[in-house]
Amino acid sequence: MAVRLAFIVAAAHAALKAHAARIDELNVYPVPDGDTGTNMLLTLESVLKETSGCSYDSVEAAVKAGARAALMGARGNSGVILSQMIRGACEVLARRTTFTAEDFAAALEGAERRAYASIRQPVEGTMLTVIRDAARAAREALKEKGADLPAVIRAAAREAHASVRRTPQLLGVLREAGVVDAGGLGVAVILDGLYACVSGKRVEEEPAPEEGGAPDLEAIHAAEEAWGYCTEFFVNGFSGDPEALERWMHGAGKSVLVVSDDDLVKVHLHTQDPGAALSYASRYGRLSGVKVEDMEAQVRSRGEGAAPEKNLAAVAVSRGEGNREMFEAMGALVVEGGQGANPSAADLLRAVERSGAREVVLLPNNKNVVPTAEQVAGMAEARVHVLPTTTIAAGLSAMVGYDPEGEPEEVVEEMREIVGGLRSAEVTRAVRSARVDGREVPEGAFIGLVDGRLVAVGESVVEVAEQVCRGLVGEGAELITLLLGEGLDEEEAGLLAERVRALDEELEVEVKRGGQPLYPLQVVAE
Known part of the structure; x- marks a missing residue:
C-alpha cells in the first residue's frame, strides 16, 4: 500500500501540474497573482516528496505521513483546504489494508467530511461542493453491476467536472465574473490523475468551461491555545479504541500526536492540565516514559548562536x-x-x-x-x-x-x-477582461480594490489611486499611507501624492517605497 500510495500521489501531482497554469487564470478578480493551481500543486508536491522512495512499517504510518506532509506544505486557501481533504481521506485509509472501489468511495467521503469541518462558514459553489458531489457519485457508482476501482474513480471525476461547471449557479460572484471555481477544477483534475493511474488510460480532456473561479472563503479556524505543558507518555498493553483516545486528547490540548503500534501507544500533547490527560490515558493500560515540561518556564535551545528567549x-x-x-x-x-x-x-x-x-x-x-x-x-x-x-x-x-x-x-x-481601524486598498493591472461587481474590466486596465472589493477602473494608476483615496477620505480617513511598488515611477508617485493631499487639507499623507511586485500601489487608511 505504501508503494502504491507514492504512485497515486505522483499521478495526481502530474495531472495537476499539467493544468496548474489554467487553474491559476481562473480568478474572480482579474489580478496578476491568481495562484490557486500553484498552491494546490505545491501542497501535493510536499506529499510526493514524503512518499517517494519511502518505506513505511504500516499503512497507517504511510497515510499519516502523507497527511502531515500535506498540512506542512499547504499554501493559501486552496492548499489548506486540499490538505484537509487529504487528511480526511488518509484517516479512512489508515483503518484499511486494501484500496478497492469501496475503499476509494469511503476515502472521498472522509475527504468531504474533513474539508467541510475545517471551514468556519462553508460556502457552496466552491471546491467543497465539488468534493461532496464527487463522493456521492463514487458511492452511487458502487451500486452498478461489476463496478471496479477505475469505474468508480471515473464516475467521481466526471461528476466533479460537472459540479465545477455548476459552481456559477451556486455562487453569484463566480457567475458575474464569468469564471468557475478554480479550487473545484483542481479537485476534478486530481481525480482525473487518479483514474489514469489505476486504469492506465489517457484521460479524455474535459471541455474548457465557459465560466470558472475561486471565491474568497472564510479563513480556516485554528483556536489559539495557552502555552501549557509539553506532555509525553507511553500506554503499554493498550486496550481500547485509539481513535477515542486521540479524540479526547485533541479536546484536552493542541499539537496532539497519538501513534499506535500493536498494544503500545505513544501520546504527545500540549495541555494546561497534564494530570487529567495522564489520568484518562491510564484507563487504557499502564503508563511509562512520562515526561511533563512547563513550557512557560523552560528555555529552549535554538542551536549555536541562538538568542536568549x-x-x-x-x-x-x-x-x-x-x-x-x-x-x-x-x-x-x-x-x-x-x-x-x-x-x-x-x-x-x-x-x-x-x-x-x-x-x-x-x-x-x-x-x-x-x-x-x-x-x-x-x-x-x-x-x-x-x-x-x-x-x-x-x-x-x-x-x-x-x-x-x-x-x-x-x-x-x-x-x-x-x-x-484600518481600510486597505490595492491598485494593479487586470490580466484579462472580466465583468466584476457590475463593472466591465478591460484587459490591461488599472483596477482599485478596497478591502478586496472592486471600486475603480481606469487607464492610469494615478487616476485609479485617486478614486480609491477619494472614497477613503469620504469615509473619514485621517491618515493615508501610500506604499509604492514596482512599476510606479517617481513622476507618477509625486503626482499621486500631490492629488491625494489635495483631497483634504487636514489629511495626513505618508509615502513609502516598498518595492512589492504585481501591485504598483498599496494604500492603508486610518
Whole structure:
C-alpha cells in the first residue's frame, strides 16, 4: 500500500501540474497573482516528496505521513483546504489494508467530511461542493453491476467536472465574473490523475468551461491555545479504541500526536492540565516514559548562536526590498512571500521557531496567507497570535504598536486595535477582461480594490489611486499611507501624492517605497 500510495500521489501531482497554469487564470478578480493551481500543486508536491522512495512499517504510518506532509506544505486557501481533504481521506485509509472501489468511495467521503469541518462558514459553489458531489457519485457508482476501482474513480471525476461547471449557479460572484471555481477544477483534475493511474488510460480532456473561479472563503479556524505543558507518555498493553483516545486528547490540548503500534501507544500533547490527560490515558493500560515540561518556564535551545528567549516576537510575510527593510527596522522577522508566492505552513513555522520567543505575532499580510498562518497557530510550541492583515501596508501599520519588551497580551491587543481601524486598498493591472461587481474590466486596465472589493477602473494608476483615496477620505480617513511598488515611477508617485493631499487639507499623507511586485500601489487608511 505504501508503494502504491507514492504512485497515486505522483499521478495526481502530474495531472495537476499539467493544468496548474489554467487553474491559476481562473480568478474572480482579474489580478496578476491568481495562484490557486500553484498552491494546490505545491501542497501535493510536499506529499510526493514524503512518499517517494519511502518505506513505511504500516499503512497507517504511510497515510499519516502523507497527511502531515500535506498540512506542512499547504499554501493559501486552496492548499489548506486540499490538505484537509487529504487528511480526511488518509484517516479512512489508515483503518484499511486494501484500496478497492469501496475503499476509494469511503476515502472521498472522509475527504468531504474533513474539508467541510475545517471551514468556519462553508460556502457552496466552491471546491467543497465539488468534493461532496464527487463522493456521492463514487458511492452511487458502487451500486452498478461489476463496478471496479477505475469505474468508480471515473464516475467521481466526471461528476466533479460537472459540479465545477455548476459552481456559477451556486455562487453569484463566480457567475458575474464569468469564471468557475478554480479550487473545484483542481479537485476534478486530481481525480482525473487518479483514474489514469489505476486504469492506465489517457484521460479524455474535459471541455474548457465557459465560466470558472475561486471565491474568497472564510479563513480556516485554528483556536489559539495557552502555552501549557509539553506532555509525553507511553500506554503499554493498550486496550481500547485509539481513535477515542486521540479524540479526547485533541479536546484536552493542541499539537496532539497519538501513534499506535500493536498494544503500545505513544501520546504527545500540549495541555494546561497534564494530570487529567495522564489520568484518562491510564484507563487504557499502564503508563511509562512520562515526561511533563512547563513550557512557560523552560528555555529552549535554538542551536549555536541562538538568542536568549524573548517574551514576544513578530513574524511578517512580505515582498519587496523596501518593505523588508521597514519590517526589519521595526523588529520583525521577515518571511519572503505574499502576492503570487504564498509561503507554506512549514516556512512560517520555521520562522516562528527561529524567533526564539514564547509568544509570536504573525502578520500574513495577504488574504491567501491568512489560513496558512492560522494553521501554524496549532502547530507551533510558541503561542502564536495571528493578526489577519491582508496587505503589506496594513502589516506595516500594525507594527507601529509592536513592543518586544511589553506585556504580550497588551501589545497584541493594541496591534489588533490598529488593524481593526484600518481600510486597505490595492491598485494593479487586470490580466484579462472580466465583468466584476457590475463593472466591465478591460484587459490591461488599472483596477482599485478596497478591502478586496472592486471600486475603480481606469487607464492610469494615478487616476485609479485617486478614486480609491477619494472614497477613503469620504469615509473619514485621517491618515493615508501610500506604499509604492514596482512599476510606479517617481513622476507618477509625486503626482499621486500631490492629488491625494489635495483631497483634504487636514489629511495626513505618508509615502513609502516598498518595492512589492504585481501591485504598483498599496494604500492603508486610518
